[in-house]
Structure formats: structure tokens, C-alpha cells
Amino acid sequence: LVIDGKVEGAIEIGDHNLTIGETAAVVADLMAKDITIAGSVKGNVLGSGKVELKKNSAVEGDITTPRFAMEEGAVLSGRVDTGDRK
Numbered sequence: 001l002v003i004d005g006k007v008e009g010a011i012e013i014g015d016h017n018l019t020i021g022e023t024a025a026v027v028a029d030l031m032a033k034d035i036t037i038a039g040s041v042k043g044n045v046l047g048s049g050k051v052e053l054k055k056n057s058a059v060e061g062d063i064t065t066p067r068f069a070m071e072e073g074a075v076l077s078g079r080v081d082t083g084d085r086k
Contacts, residue, residue, distance in 0.1 A: 001032075004039075015048070022056060035065075044078075 001013055004021035010029050011018065018032035024039035035047040038054035045051055047065035055073035062078045070076065 020057075022054075029061075 001016065002019045002021060003011075003024045003026060005023070006025045008027045010031075011026070012031040014031075015033050017034045018030060018036070020026055020030075020035070020037045020039045020041055022038045026040065027042045029043040029046070030041065031046045033047065034049040035045060035051045036054065037045070037052070037057045037059060040058045042060045044061045045059065045063045045065070047063075049065070050067040050069070051063050051065040053059060053070040053074035053076065055071040058075040060077045062081065063076070064081045066083055068080055068082055
């Protein structure tokens with residue numbers, strides 16, 4: 001699923017991939033397998049596979065995922081949880 005507009009609410013697509021495009025402005029919690037963010041997101045992000053923030057992205061919320069990547073220039077206001085600290 002690719003989002004390139006404005007969305008409010010919750011986005012849950014299970015075991016599928018989600019891309020938030022450069023022009024997107026999303027106010028929602030996101031849940032998907034792999035999530036790529038290039039636009040703006042206000043909400044918590046849960047990726048069961050990987051979450052990637054592109055260079056001009058802005059995320060305001062917490063990210064939970066086993067694999068995380070963030071390009072230089074991305075902005076994150078929140079915390080990142082990549083798993084248990086056993």
C-alpha cells in the first residue's frame with residue numbers, strides 16, 4: 001500500500017508492506033510488515049519486519065520494530081524499540 005495524501009485514523013495492513021510517500025501527511029498509528037516513510041507521520045509505528053525513514057521524513061511518535069534504518073536528514077520525535085534487552 002502506498003499513501004501519497006492526507007490520512008487520519010489507524011492503518012493496519014498485517015503482513016503487507018506500507019509506504020508513506022514524500023507528499024503524504026498522515027495522522028495515524030501504522031501497523032504493517034515493512035514500513036517506509038518519506039513524508040510526515042504523527043502516530044506510533046509498528047513494523048513486524050523493518051521500518052525505514054527516508055531523508056526528508058518526519059515522524060512524531062514511537063517506533064517498534066526488530067530492524068530500523070534512518071537516513072541523514074530524517075527527523076524523529078519519539079523513541080525506537082528494537083526488541084527485548086535480555
